[in-house]
Amino acid sequence: xxxxxxxxxxxxxxxxxxxxxxxxxxxxxxxxxxxxxxxxxxxxxxxxxxxxxxxxxxxxxxxxxxxxxxxxxxxxxxxxxxxxxxxxxxxxxxxxxxxxxxxxxxxxxxxxxxxxxxxxxxxxxxx
Amino acid sequence: xxxxxxxxxxxxxxxxxxxxxxxxxxxxxxxxxxxxxxxxxxxxxxxxxxxxxxxxxxxxxxxxxxxxxxxxxxxxxxxxxxxxxxxxxxxxxxxxxxxxxxxxxxxxxx
Numbered sequence: 001x002x003x004x005x006x007x008x009x010x011x012x013x014x015x016x017x018x019x020x021x022x023x024x025x026x027x028x029x030x031x032x033x034x035x036x037x038x039x040x041x042x043x044x045x046x047x048x049x050x051x052x053x054x055x056x057x058x059x060x061x062x063x064x065x066x067x068x069x070x071x072x073x074x075x076x077x078x079x080x081x082x083x084x085x086x087x088x089x090x091x092x093x094x095x096x097x098x099x100x101x102x103x104x105x106x107x108x109x110x111x112x113x114x115x116x117x118x119x120x121x122x123x124x125x126x127x
Numbered sequence: 128x129x130x131x132x133x134x135x136x137x138x139x140x141x142x143x144x145x146x147x148x149x150x151x152x153x154x155x156x157x158x159x160x161x162x163x164x165x166x167x168x169x170x171x172x173x174x175x176x177x178x179x180x181x182x183x184x185x186x187x188x189x190x191x192x193x194x195x196x197x198x199x200x201x202x203x204x205x206x207x208x209x210x211x212x213x214x215x216x217x218x219x220x221x222x223x224x225x226x227x228x229x230x231x232x233x234x235x236x237x
């Protein structure tokens with residue numbers, strides 16, 4: 001069964017750090033694009049970061065320079081290292097698999113959305 | 128402030144047809160396909176549509192999607208009580224290199 005399970009959330013003080021984990025089963029993290037998405041209490045979804053299968057990483061402006069996305073191929077796990085946490089970073093953090101296809105003959109990238117989501121892990125930032 | 132713009136709420140009675148709009152810009156909807164997500168209360172989002180109008184298996188054909196220019200819409204016909212949820216549009220953004228979301232539309236079935 002294809003599944004994502006997040007862990008590592010919790011209560012942290014402003015300025016503190018936290019590392020979130022996302023364990024995958026049923027598919028290989030390193031062969032896929034993988035994203036983190038967050039949802040602040042009562043708010044909408046916000047894309048946070050993406051890790052390409054080729055290793056490229058990109059971040060939303062709100063977290064750039066503070067968050068780092070990575071993976072451990074041996075553990076088939078995605079991570080999000082969060083430093084210098086602020087009150088506005090408090091949210092449920094979801095990891096998700098990005099469904100993509102690249103047509104090498106036409107050099108066209110096709111994006112089909114996030115087709116697998118974890119259940120989310122809650123990060124609370126408060127003193 | 129979300130990158131894509133949706134109305135915050137929509138409503139309808141059982142059996143009615145409801146549409147939810149979504150607008151973006153040339154770097155996202157204007158140059159890429161649109162995806163829609165359904166989020167039931169207390170659960171993770173679920174992919175409802177991809178590539179503008181394609182439904183993953185299991186999504187009823189009461190749901191339909193479309194896109195024109197830098198806008199898109201989701202239509203739900205034969206509204207049912209179980210359709211009450213938050214709906215998010217999303218699209219790949221060429222300037223951010225990730226998928227951006229709308230602010231979400233809370234659908235109430237009256």
